[in-house]
Amino acid sequence: MISSSRITVARRRRGLTLAELSHLTGVSIQSLSNYERGRTEPTPDTLEKLATSLNFPESFFHEPDLDPIPADSVSFRARSRLAAGPRDGALAASRLVMELNDWIETRFKLPPNQLPTLDKLDPESAAxxxxxxxxxGNAPISNMVHLLEAHGVRVFSLPPEFTDVDAFSLWREGTPFVFLSTLKTxxxxxxDAAHELGHLVLHGVERSHSGPQAEKxxxxxxxxxxxxxxxxxxxxPDNPMVSQVLEAKKVWKVAAMALTYRLHDLGMLTDWHYRRTCVELGKRGFRKSEPQGLPVREKSQLLEKVFNAFQAKNISFRDVARELHVDTEELSSWVFGLVVTLRSGTPSGRRPSRRERPHLSLVP
Incomplete structure (x- = not known):
């Protein structure tokens, strides 16, 4: 039995239209449409063509149906400027990631959801x-990804081809998910992680995640x-010099422009000083990048612990990919390129604080 929904998910994951997939496979658009609607099934030869063109093993299409993620349940930034292809591709990838999350949850006890609903509060009070x-307290947050994971949020990476998608979040069956681009500073x-946390606690499952007001x-x-x-x-101090802003941003591990905006919002930069600081930071390249910024992006500690536990039981990254009916490159794109980390060993560095360490235990 071929899963019609998996043909759709695989096609969207690769960013292909029916016409483009027809060109790749030599299968008519009408036939492809019938396969995706469940009206007919592809022959073994046709399935082989589909699997090759979509870069999924044939076994992927024999697995149970995948219910789609409604686009209106997801907080896409600049939704009006986001083309349907990247949007649908990102949603398809996130749906596959949930298969990984379900697979992990059958084997490990993951941190439970500890996100309150704060939809009655304004953003500042909610924070x-x-x-x-x-x-x-008021201390700087050392690692946002670890903090989210420790409180039950499942954090995964977006495949790098979705350059137009910064990040997004959603609730699914009571579990909060955050998907982050690995292409940003x-x-x-x-x-982005804090922004998506804002969506989850302010808008929850009832209010709309989309629209200018929700983004604001x-x-x-x-x-x-x-x-x-x-x-x-x-x-x-009030109206700090640019050099002071650049020094202070290291404390809170934020972008110089983000700190400048916060200072202005708090009334600590006059309108004139704000414009002047923005102009100066722009001249130094801080509008498009973060010169001499943090050396590495934050990654998932929980996923690293999961795959290290598998390694200890002689279960390889390739074995996990095979269980999920994807290749290792696909799996790696969901988990911050973790396969590279595992091959080279656990990175050294500051040991996370206790409240940042997600509790993880094997399910008997």
């Missing part, structure tokens, strides 16, 4: 409340969560 509930990645609220939450008012006002 303060969440920091208090998680015992963060480390500082931008941290802000998520941005305000991220700014307040990463750069608490009391911490900023205590350590930075």
């Amino acid at each position: 303060d409340v969440l920091r208090a509930r998680w015992g963060l 480390a500082e931008r990645g941290r802000f 609220e998520a941005n305000a939450f991220a700014s307040a969560f990463l750069m608490p008012r009391d911490s900023i006002t205590e350590h930075i």
Whole structure:
């Protein structure tokens, strides 16, 4: 039995239209449409052509149907400017990632969801409340990805071909998911993670994740969560020089432009100083990149622990990919390129604090 929905997911994952897939396979558009609608099934020869063109093993198409992720349940930034192809491709990839998450959850006890619903609060207050509930105080957050994972958020990476998609989040069966691009600067990645956290706690499963107002609220939450008012006002003087902004951004591990915007929002930069600082930062290249920024992007600690546990049981990365009916390159694109990390050993560096370490135990 061939799963019609998996043909659709595989095609969208590769960013192909029916016409483009028809050209690759030599199969008519009408036949492909019938396969995806479940009206007819491809012959063995045709299935082989589809599997080769879509770069999925034939076994992938024999697995159970995949229910699609509704586009309106996802917080895509700049939705009006995002083409249907990249949007559908990112959704297809995230649906496959959920197969990985389900597979992991049958083998490990992962951290439970600890995200409150704060939809009655304004973004600044919501950020303060969440920091208090998680015992963060006003201290800078050392690692956003680890923090999210420790509180039950499943964090995965977006395949690198989706250059137009910064990040997105969604709820699925009571579990919060965040998907992050690996193509942005480390500082931008941290802000994206906080932005998606804002969507999850402010908008939840009831309110719409999309639209200018939702994006504005998520941005305000991220700014307040990463750069608490009391911490900023205590350590930075009013109308600081650019050199002071560049030094201070290292403390909160944020982009220079993000800190500048926060200072202006808090009334610590006059309109004139704000414009002047933005112009100067732009001349130094801070609008498009983050010169001398954080050396590495934040990655998943939870996934690293999972795959290290598999390795200890002589279960290779390739074995996991085979279980999920994908190749190792596809699997690696979901987990921050973790296969490279595993081959070279666990990276050294600062040991995460206890509250940042996601609890993980094998399910008997």
